[in-house]
Amino acid sequence: MSTEIVERNISLKKFNTFGIEAKASFFAEFSSRDEFTTQIADANINNLPILILGGGSNILFTRDFDGLVLKNNIPGIQVVEDRGESVIVSSGSGVVWHDFVNWCIDQGYGGVENLSLIPGCTGAAPIQNIGAYGVELKDTFHSLEAVEISSGNLVTFTRNECEFGYRNSIFKNECKGKLIITSVQFELQKNPEFRLSYGAIEQELKRMGVEKPTLRAVSDAVCNIRRSKLPDPKVIGNAGSFFKNPEVAKDVFELVQGEYPKLPHYPAAHGLVKIPAGWLIEQCGWKGKKVGNTGSHKDQALVLVNYGNATGNEIYALALDIKKSVKEKFGIEITPEVNLV
Numbered sequence: 001m002s003t004e005i006v007e008r009n010i011s012l013k014k015f016n017t018f019g020i021e022a023k024a025s026f027f028a029e030f031s032s033r034d035e036f037t038t039q040i041a042d043a044n045i046n047n048l049p050i051l052i053l054g055g056g057s058n059i060l061f062t063r064d065f066d067g068l069v070l071k072n073n074i075p076g077i078q079v080v081e082d083r084g085e086s087v088i089v090s091s092g093s094g095v096v097w098h099d100f101v102n103w104c105i106d107q108g109y110g111g112v113e114n115l116s117l118i119p120g121c122t123g124a125a126p127i128q129n130i131g132a133y134g135v136e137l138k139d140t141f142h143s144l145e146a147v148e149i150s151s152g153n154l155v156t157f158t159r160n161e162c163e164f165g166y167r168n169s170i171f172k173n174e175c176k177g178k179l180i181i182t183s184v185q186f187e188l189q190k191n192p193e194f195r196l197s198y199g200a201i202e203q204e205l206k207r208m209g210v211e212k213p214t215l216r217a218v219s220d221a222v223c224n225i226r227r228s229k230l231p232d233p234k235v236i237g238n239a240g241s242f243f244k245n246p247e248v249a250k251d252v253f254e255l256v257q258g259e260y261p262k263l264p265h266y267p268a269a270h271g272l273v274k275i276p277a278g279w280l281i282e283q284c285g286w287k288g289k290k291v292g293n294t295g296s297h298k299d300q301a302l303v304l305v306n307y308g309n310a311t312g313n314e315i316y317a318l319a320l321d322i323k324k325s326v327k328e329k330f331g332i333e334i335t336p337e338v339n340l341v
Contacts (some may be wrong), residue, residue, distance in 0.1 A: 093123025110192020
């Protein structure tokens with residue numbers, strides 16, 4: 001690598017919320033589209049594999065990365081269009097997601113308050129189509145801009161072009177590894193309608209003494225619920241929910257429900273039924289169980305944790321054992337949300 005800002009043999013431990021020790025052969029940070037295009041041009045000339053990191057909250061390193069790791073720090077949040085009842089807000093892809101949510105709330109723009117405290121950066125949100133408490137990113141998504149890694153060309157994606165699904169998008173499939181998202185645009189409401197029925201938001205608002213919901217109150221309620229259920233990555237290494245909630249055909253659900261009448265479930269798209277993966281994992285006896293330096297968290301079975309010195313392969317081995325036991329007990333396949341490297 002010819003550029004002076006690239007570092008060699010850098011530890012990635014502080015750049016992933018699992019706290020896994022892995023090294024990057026080359027490492028650099030970028031804060032603008034121009035910086036990024038310069039860096040990828042240099043990497044392409046040297047035939048180096050490229051890995052983009054945002055908040056590192058949805059990745060599990062199982063090996064060192066023999067290539068160039070680029071840390072995304074693109075900043076900036078601004079209103080780019082006022083539509084009367086709504087606004088189009090653009091965020092740099094390196095902005096911390098919760099900082100973006102707080103900015104929107106401070107401006108009085110609604111739509112993302114239920115997504116408070118989800119870890120990661122704004123640029124990663126469309127990739128995963130992040131969701132929580134009855135809201136998904138696609139509900140407020142307007143468009144995004146991205147750079148093709150192979151050419152450095154700027155491309156734009158509309159909502160339909162992103163092919164959003166449950167914790168899924170085109171960026172996890174045919175576009176995986178081919179693009180870096182540089183900015184994301186959202187359509188947010190000036191007079192929002194609150195979505196409070198999912199989970200325990202209404203109960204938490206009552207506990208807080210809130211009679212008339214506000215954007216800030218809803219966000220605070222969501223934060224309280226998340227903190228009560230999910231471990232802080234700064235305290236114990238984790239990537240939040242490790243597995244997606246499986247969506248199964250109705251006949252499969254009815255077969256399992258016949259044996260487990262208390263099986264929790266929710267309607268999903270295309271006539272499917274969504275089953276909480278955490279419940280399945282807990283029924284298999286994993287909740288709170290430690291295996292070496294890793295385990296399933298005591299308060300949320302869906303969260304796999306690093307108790308201090310786990311390797312990525314140890315966590316992945318645990319995930320495979322959990323996946324196998326759920327399949328054997330319920331006949332249901334669970335798949336990781338977390339990206340493996």
